[in-house]
Amino acid sequence: MASLSIRSLGKRFGPVDVLHDINLEVEPGEFVVLVGPSGCGKSTLLAMIAGLESITTGEIRIGARRVNEVPPRDRDIAMVFQSYALYPTMTVRRNITFGMESRRVPKAAQAAALARVASLLQIEPLLDRKPAQLSGGQRQRVAMGRALVREPALFLFDEPLSNLDAKLRVEMRTEIKKLHQTLGKTTVYVTHDQVEAMTLASRIAVMHQGRVQQFDRPRIVYERPANMFVAGFMGAPAMNFLPAALATVADRPCVLLPADGAAPVALPLPPVAGEAALVPGRRVILGIRPETIGLAPAAGAAATVEAVAEVVEPTGPDTMVVARLGGRQVIARFDPDTAPDPGDRITLALDPSRACLFDADTHRLI
Amino acid sequence: MPYPQAGSAGPAAIMQRLRRLPLTPPLVLAPSLIATLVYVVGFALWSAWMSVSTSTLLPRYGYAGFVHYRALWSNHRWGIAYTNLFLFGSLYVAGAALLGLLLAILIDQRVRAEALWRTVFLYPLAISFVVTGTVWRWIFNPTSGVQHLVRSLGWHDFSFDWIVRRDTAIYTVVITGIWHASGFAMALFLAGLRAVDPDLIKAAQIDGAAMPRIYLRIILPTIRPLFVAVLVILLQFAIKTFDLVLALTSGGPGIATTVPAIYVYDLMFQRGQLAEGAAAAVMILAALVVVLVPYGMWASWRRSRV
Ligand SMILES: Nc1ncnc2c1ncn2[C@@H]1O[C@H](COP(=O)(O)OP(=O)(O)O)[C@@H](O)[C@H]1O
Ligand SMILES: [Mg+2]
Numbered sequence: 222m223a224s225l226s227i228r229s230l231g232k233r234f235g236p237v238d239v240l241h242d243i244n245l246e247v248e249p250g251e252f253v254v255l256v257g258p259s260g261c262g263k264s265t266l267l268a269m270i271a272g273l274e275s276i277t278t279g280e281i282r283i284g285a286r287r288v289n290e291v292p293p294r295d296r297d298i299a300m301v302f303q304s305y306a307l308y309p310t311m312t313v314r315r316n317i318t319f320g321m322e323s324r325r326v327p328k329a330a331q332a333a334a335l336a337r338v339a340s341l342l343q344i345e346p347l348l349d350r351k352p353a354q355l356s357g358g359q360r361q362r363v364a365m366g367r368a369l370v371r372e373p374a375l376f377l378f379d380e381p382l383s384n385l386d387a388k389l390r391v392e393m394r395t396e397i398k399k400l401h402q403t404l405g406k407t408t409v410y411v412t413h414d415q416v417e418a419m420t421l422a423s424r425i426a427v428m429h430q431g432r433v434q435q436f437d438r439p440r441i442v443y444e445r446p447a448n449m450f451v452a453g454f455m456g457a458p459a460m461n462f463l464p465a466a467l468a469t470v471a472d473r474p475c476v477l478l479p480a481d482g483a484a485p486v487a488l489p490l491p492p493v494a495g496e497a498a499l500v501p502g503r504r505v506i507l508g509i510r511p512e513t514i515g516l517a518p519a520a521g522a523a524a525t526v527e528a529v530a531e532v533v534e535p536t537g538p539d540t541m542v543v544a545r546l547g548g549r550q551v552i553a554r555f556d557p558d559t560a561p562d563p564g565d566r567i568t569l570a571l572d573p574s575r576a577c578l579f580d581a582d583t584h585r586l587i
Numbered sequence: 588m589p590y591p592q593a594g595s596a597g598p599a600a601i602m603q604r605l606r607r608l609p610l611t612p613p614l615v616l617a618p619s620l621i622a623t624l625v626y627v628v629g630f631a632l633w634s635a636w637m638s639v640s641t642s643t644l645l646p647r648y649g650y651a652g653f654v655h656y657r658a659l660w661s662n663h664r665w666g667i668a669y670t671n672l673f674l675f676g677s678l679y680v681a682g683a684a685l686l687g688l689l690l691a692i693l694i695d696q697r698v699r700a701e702a703l704w705r706t707v708f709l710y711p712l713a714i715s716f717v718v719t720g721t722v723w724r725w726i727f728n729p730t731s732g733v734q735h736l737v738r739s740l741g742w743h744d745f746s747f748d749w750i751v752r753r754d755t756a757i758y759t760v761v762i763t764g765i766w767h768a769s770g771f772a773m774a775l776f777l778a779g780l781r782a783v784d785p786d787l788i789k790a791a792q793i794d795g796a797a798m799p800r801i802y803l804r805i806i807l808p809t810i811r812p813l814f815v816a817v818l819v820i821l822l823q824f825a826i827k828t829f830d831l832v833l834a835l836t837s838g839g840p841g842i843a844t845t846v847p848a849i850y851v852y853d854l855m856f857q858r859g860q861l862a863e864g865a866a867a868a869v870m871i872l873a874a875l876v877v878v879l880v881p882y883g884m885w886a887s888w889r890r891s892r893v
Pocket of ligand 2 (some may be wrong): 263265
């Protein structure tokens with residue numbers, strides 16, 4: 222087990238700046254997920270940790286050792302690739318032992334390590350097959366086996382589940398989490414799937430356009446997203462964003478939300494970090510998660526707004542309702558029993574204590 | 588659609604209807620299949636028949652038995668030609684494939700001006716055998732080529748006279764052939780190397796394998812089917828060798844570099860011995876069979892083992 226520190230890391234491909242000033246301190250045994258949209262630089266960052274890409278600026282330390290100039294084989298890492306990258310002409314057995322052969326591990330130790338990993342991943346019956354004779358899920362297991370057999374200081378995963386079908390993906394996700402709980406190895410895991418990030422991570426680094434937007438525990442990232450990009454990226458359906466303004470009503474700061482035709486609705490202030498920023502008249506964006514919107518029993522209660530249900534989408538456990546509120550579309554997650562019908566006039570109860578306020582210009586969390 | 592459509596009879600509509608017919612694939616393949624059958628199988632059988640016929644200058648269809656084969660094998664010149672075929676064939680195929688592979692691996696290391704190197708090495712293939720042979724004849728010629736050049740630079744006892752010596756002349760043919768074809772092998776191998784999943788190489792690097800081991804154990808085994816393709820193509824170049832030898836050595840000195848193709852041409856069209864020429868042609872086919880049948884058996888054995 223080792224820690225990983227990434228300090229002021231930058232990467233440039235010719236004239237293109239791909240990563241800017243990345244700083245991450247990963248504790249020993251942590252499971253850190255790098256998540257972000259395609260092309261944001263996740264794989265490049267992982268390849269730099271692995272030593273497969275050169276470092277333009279900054280430094281990477283694994284444990285106490287600076288590894289900037291250390292070749293991949295000496296970094297004490299193991300990696301699982303999105304394509305699995307199994308050696309196609311070798312059997313599963315040779316795939317798993319190839320690394321040990323390259324490092325001249327004694328035959329007896331190789332056999333013991335192979336047996337341990339094969340039973341851990343339940344791939345004993347596959348050992349004499351070639352990769353082409355395996356299903357997607359089996360290949361995935363073998364790729365994991367090849368990484369696990371090394372007992373490295375650091376595990377790296379690059380979208381290991383994105384080539385699996387939905388059901389298998391969920392199963393393997395659970396299995397990876399279980400493996401991490403058993404082995405407790407420091408892990409960096411890349412995905413573009415925010416659900417994977419939320420379920421697996423001890424901490425999530427949300428990336429966008431080559432920068433880390435937020436690096437924190439999943440719950441914080443979800444509930445207190447650092448900016449509107451993170452707020453919109455994490456969670457499906459995405460957080461609702463409603464333009465609003467700060468005001469003072471009866472000596473108490475509140476948020477004025479424009480409503481259909483009628484006067485703006487004054488909502489109690491969501492939790493904010495800097496009280497000093499609460500200048501009346503400041504333009505803000507109110508961020509509301511679909512599941513924090515409820516149906517009010519009666520109009521006129523506190524923190525309620527009138528809206529019209531436009532589209533109703535049952536998903537099974539929940540029903541998504543797209544409503545029109547103050548000229549904006551809002552998505553709410555309702556219990557199937559209480560969901561309205563399309564066209565209904567409804568009263569939505571908002572929960573300001575679970576809402577977020579963003580600056581209308583910088584899009585940062587206030 | 589960029590062009591106007593006349594009802595449903597536009598070219599696109601016709602193509603679509605054609606595609607739906609179950610007959611289309613056989614119909615499209617038929618011309619080349621028929622041509623292959625007639626030219627390859629048909630003429631091979633005809634040659635076989637001719638080789639046991641009483642033909643001389645013109646085809647005759649009487650049966651003569653195996654006299655022409657006996658005549659062929661009792662001829663010293665044919666023995667040399669047949670030995671040369673195997674000697675030249677194996678050295679040329681192995682040499683061109685190995686050199687091509689080596690060049691491809693070197694270029695695969697992301698060298699500068701890669702396109703230039705590729706063109707330079709591929710260029711010889713664009714030059715006909717006759718020109719190649721003529722130019723290399725000058726290069727090998729002791730009085731005008733390398734020997735002359737080195738001697739005029741001051742090394743007066745330098746000697747490079749392979750082309751005029753009976754025991755070494757065939758190697759000048761091999762060298763010229765390799766020069767001509769290795770760029771072609773390189774192009775095929777390079778395409779194959781470039782198609783290998785780069786993640787495989789990254790995985791092997793993390794697995795601690797050094798570059799030679801990565802090539803030997805992972806990349807080259809992955810492109811094994813390509814080796815077969817390259818070897819088969821080179822092999823049929825080797826067996827067809829005719830104009831290269833003619834231009835380079837004219838089969839000489841003496842008969843030292845005669846190859847079966849020259850021999851067949853001589854018998855059939857110079858000396859009017861059609862039947863014996865056909866027998867020689869059948870022996871060339873036999874040489875191919877000797878190489879390809881064991882390979883085919885080996886390949887299907889491997890497949891059954893997987
Ligand atoms: N070898 C390379 N040369 C030039 N640009 C590259 C190279 N590799 C990646 N990039 C660019 O870097 C950016 C980040 O790529 P990548 O790390 O693969 O993104 P992600 O894994 O987050 O989808 C992309 O815009 C991509 O085009
Ligand atoms: Mg990627």
